[in-house]
Amino acid sequence: MRELADAAPRQSSPAIIMSASEQTVAITMDDRTYNVSKSKLIEKSDYFRALYRSGMRESGQDSVRLQGLSVPGLELVLEFINTSKVQVADDTLEDLVETASFLQVTSILKLLVAETRLENCVELYNLAEVYGAHELRGACLRFMSAHYHAVLRRAAFRSLPCALRAHVRDMRMRGAPTLVAIGDFMGTCLELAEEQEEPWSMLRYGEPEQRWKPLANNLPADMVNVRGYGSAVLDNYLFIVGGYRLTSQEISAAHCYNPCRNEWSQVAPLNQKRSNFKLLAVSGKLYAVGGQTLGTVECYNPEQDWWTCVSSLPNPLAEFSACECQGMIYVIGGYTTRDRNTSVLRYCPTSDTWTVFSSCPVHVRKQQMLSVEDTIYLVGGYTHELRPERRRAGHTEDMLTVQSYNVTSGEWLCLKENTSKSGLNLTCTLHNDGIYIMSRDVSLPTSLEHRVFLKYNIFSDAWEAFRRFPALGQNMLLCSLYLPTGL
Numbered sequence: 005m006r007e008l009a010d011a012a013p014r015q016s017s018p019a020i021i022m023s024a025s026e027q028t029v030a031i032t033m034d035d036r037t038y039n040v041s042k043s044k045l046i047e048k049s050d051y052f053r054a055l056y057r058s059g060m061r062e063s064g065q066d067s068v069r070l071q072g073l074s075v076p077g078l079e080l081v082l083e084f085i086n087t088s089k090v091q092v093a094d095d096t097l098e099d100l101v102e103t104a105s106f107l108q109v110t111s112i113l114k115l116l117v118a119e120t121r122l123e124n125c126v127e128l129y130n131l132a133e134v135y136g137a138h139e140l141r142g143a144c145l146r147f148m149s150a151h152y153h154a155v156l157r158r159a160a161f162r163s164l165p166c167a168l169r170a171h172v173r174d175m176r177m178r179g180a181p182t183l184v185a186i187g188d189f190m191g192t193c194l195e196l197a198e199e200q201e202e203p204w205s206m207l208r209y210g211e212p213e214q215r216w217k218p219l220a221n222n223l224p225a226d227m228v229n230v231r232g233y234g235s236a237v238l239d240n241y242l243f244i245v246g247g248y249r250l251t252s253q254e255i256s257a258a259h260c261y262n263p264c265r266n267e268w269s270q271v272a273p274l275n276q277k278r279s280n281f282k283l284l285a286v287s288g289k290l291y292a293v294g295g296q297t298l299g300t301v302e303c304y305n306p307e308q309d310w311w312t313c314v315s316s317l318p319n320p321l322a323e324f325s326a327c328e329c330q331g332m333i334y335v336i337g338g339y340t341t342r343d344r345n346t347s348v349l350r351y352c353p354t355s356d357t358w359t360v361f362s363s364c365p366v367h368v369r370k371q372q373m374l375s376v377e378d379t380i381y382l383v384g385g386y387t388h389e390l391r392p393e394r395r396r397a398g399h400t401e402d403m404l405t406v407q408s409y410n411v412t413s414g415e416w417l418c419l420k421e422n423t424s425k426s427g428l429n430l431t432c433t434l435h436n437d438g439i440y441i442m443s444r445d446v447s448l449p450t451s452l453e454h455r456v457f458l459k460y461n462i463f464s465d466a467w468e469a470f471r472r473f474p475a476l477g478q479n480m481l482l483c484s485l486y487l488p489t490g491l
Contacts, residue, residue, distance in 0.1 A: 010088040010111050030067040031082070036075065038082050048085045050108035077103030084112055092119060098131055105135035117143040122151060126160040149175035150264040152239055153306040162307070176240040176264060179486035183209035183435055184219060184242070184263075185442065187480030188229060206261075207474050208487065216474040219487075224259050224268050231479055234283025238290055238306070240264070240486050243271075245292060248279040254296070255279075258304070263485045272309045275302055282326040284333055286353055291333060293317065293326055293351075301351070315356045321345055327373035329380055329411055334361070336382065336409070337368035346390065348409075362414055366390060368407075372432045374439060376462060382407045383439060383460070384427030403427050406439070406460050420465050425456055435484040438462055442473075442482045 027042045029052075045052035055068070070078065077099030084090040090112055092100065104112040113132075117140055120128055129144035131137070148155045149172050155161045161169065185207045205228075206219040233247030242261040248254045256274040261267070278295030290304035292311070299320035302311045317335070324338025324345065333351040337344075350361035371385035383406050404425035408417045432441040443456040459468040474480075 010084070010115065028066070031070060031078075032067060033070045033073060033078060034075070038078070040082055040085060044085050048109055048111060050110065051106070073103050073106060074099040076100075081107055081109055081112065084109065090115065092116070094124065097124065097127060101128070101131040101135055101137060101140075105137050110139075113137050113140050116140055120144055120147045122154055122158065125151075125155065126158065126164065145172060145175065148172045150262070152176055152264075153241060153260075153309075156307045157309060173239055177486045179263070179488045181436060181484055182487045183211075183433070183440055184483050184485050184487075185209070185216070185474050185480055186223065186242075186244075186483075187444075187474075188478045209474075214470065214472055216472060220261070220266055220268070224270070226255075226257060227259060229479075230255065232279035232296075234278075234281050234292055235481050235483065236283040236285045236290055237483055237485065238285040239288070242483055242485060243283065243290060243304075244481070245283050245290075246274055246278045246281065246295070263487050271306075272304070272311060275311050275313060276300060280322075282324070282335075284326060284328045286328045286333060287331055289353070291351075291353075293333065293335065294321055294324065296322070303353075314353075315351070315358055318349065318358055318360075319345075323369040325368065325371040325373045325382060325385070327375050327380060329375035330378055332411075334373070334375075334380060334411065336364060336373065336380075337371060337385075339369070344388075361411075365416055370428065372430055374432065374434050376434065378410055378412045380409045380411065381439060381462065382409065383432050383441060384430040386427070404430075404441070404456070404458075420460075420467065422458065422467050425458070430456065431480055431482040433482050433484045438468075440482060440484075442480060444478075444480045 028039045029042045029045060031038045031040055042056070046056055047053075052068075076096045080090055080096060080100050081103045090100070100112065101116070104110075116128065120143055125144050125147050129141060129148070132141035132144060148161065152173060155172075186205060188205070204218045205223045207216045208219040209215075210217055227244060229250050230247040231250070234243075234245045236243050240263060242263075243258065244260075245258040246254070246256060254277040256277045258271045258273055259268055260271055262269065274292060276298070278292060278298055281295035281298065282293045284291045284293065288306070291314070292302045292304070294301070294317055297320060299317040301314050301316055303314045304311050319340045321335065321338040321340060324335055326333060326335045328334075331353070333353070335349040335351070337346075339345060344367045346364045346367055347360045348362040348364060349358055351358050367388040367390055368382060369386050369388075371382040371387075374381045374383070384404055387405060387407070404422040404427040406419040406421075408419060409415070426443075429444045430441055431444045432439050438459045438461045441456060441458045441460065455473045457470045457473045459470065460466075461468065
């Protein structure tokens with residue numbers, strides 16, 4: 005049980021013991037009578053304010069009879085009217101909301117907004133819906149959206165209609181789509197040199213002013229100096245999973261960043277330590293595919309906050325690329341233990357099966373893969389022509405290229421190259437109308453000329469270079485998140 009107090013009561017006097025001159029009203033319900041200050045009824049209750057200002061016959065009487073309310077609810081509300089304080093307990097929550105709504109004591113409903121928690125948010129939402137408490141209803145929806153994955157794990161939330169649950173999830177995407185960079189930035193961030201006191205590990209890109217700004221100051225301590233991790237965005241949460249430390253020790257830890265709360269939290273670790281693998285978001289779940297010498301695959305369900313093993317890759321792969329496309333996982337390129345992998349592998353989550361979907365006309369490795377509708381884009385990495393007659397003179401494997409592969413037609417296209425840039429050590433993300441690309445490892449000032457911050461427009465097949473690179477740093481990750489207004 006918790007006691008809530010009105011933060012700004014219009015009268016500071018407790019008024020439990022009323023002065024002799026103070027006019028009182030006898031409120032009766034069933035066989036009980038409660039004497040309450042008339043002035044406080046008018047102050048705190050829109051219902052009584054309207055009654056006593058109506059000019060009707062009842063407005064001149066010194067007693068009011070109520071019906072259909074619960075005794076516990078009425079006593080709690082009258083206590084608040086008298087003292088500006090109310091006791092909130094789970095077993096009387098419905099009584100309190102019902103009576104406060106009927107008597108239009110909006111101050112209580114506003115206090116309950118601040119009392120919204122994981123344990124009661126669904127019940128409060130249902131009560132607000134039944135009794136027409138629209139402000140409380142909206143607050144509950146915002147709370148459930150901001151804590152979406154935590155709320156998913158509660159049976160009460162899963163009992164809500166599918167359309168409402170989808171609405172709560174969609175509310176997480178109402179913010180502004182924003183580029184976010186995470187990394188082990190070295191020294192002071194170039195763009196923030198005049199205003200920051202210490203290096204930032206998370207930055208956001210302001211597109212109108214073309215400037216990087218701080219987002220959250222610190223990554224979780226056990227994420228610092230971790231390499232080879234997997235990353236993915238699911239339901240507007242950024243997950244960073246696994247990897248290895250500078251001591252080459254692989255880890256299984258998993259963390260997620262919630263932009264709606266601007267905070268990191270730890271989730272269930274992988275069953276198997278892995279690094280240099282692919283983490284993919286598919287149909288509301290995460291899949292950790294492969295890894296250093298691994299062919300196993302794990303699936304994370306945010307409803308259970310747990311990883312389960314699913315069907316392994318046909319063969320362990322190294323330096324492969326992967327992405328989600330139309331609810332399937334596609335794996336391209338890399339090496340098996342014996343040879344180059346020239347097959348396009350496809351995983352179906354529904355049937356939990358891998359199939360050889362197609363073959364590649366070239367061998368690719370270390371590409372970054374993204375998809376739009378039924379088209380996969382492969383960015384950077386190495387591309388090796390398998391047929392000697394197709395190899396171009398002076399063409400090197402290491403250049404920044406973008407290729408596309410249509411999973412419906414099977415058509416491969418080599419799109420516009422940026423021959424002045426290296427295609428290695430890149431991080432990229434889909435954002436608005438293009439693929440934003442950034443170099444991932446920049447360690448020395450002498451490497452400034454190798455910095456990359458580019459956009460490839462997938463509709464116009466054109467490159468655009470950005471002047472402002474966020475900072476010197478290593479192990480950078482670029483992603484696109486919806487940030488709430490004011491963050």
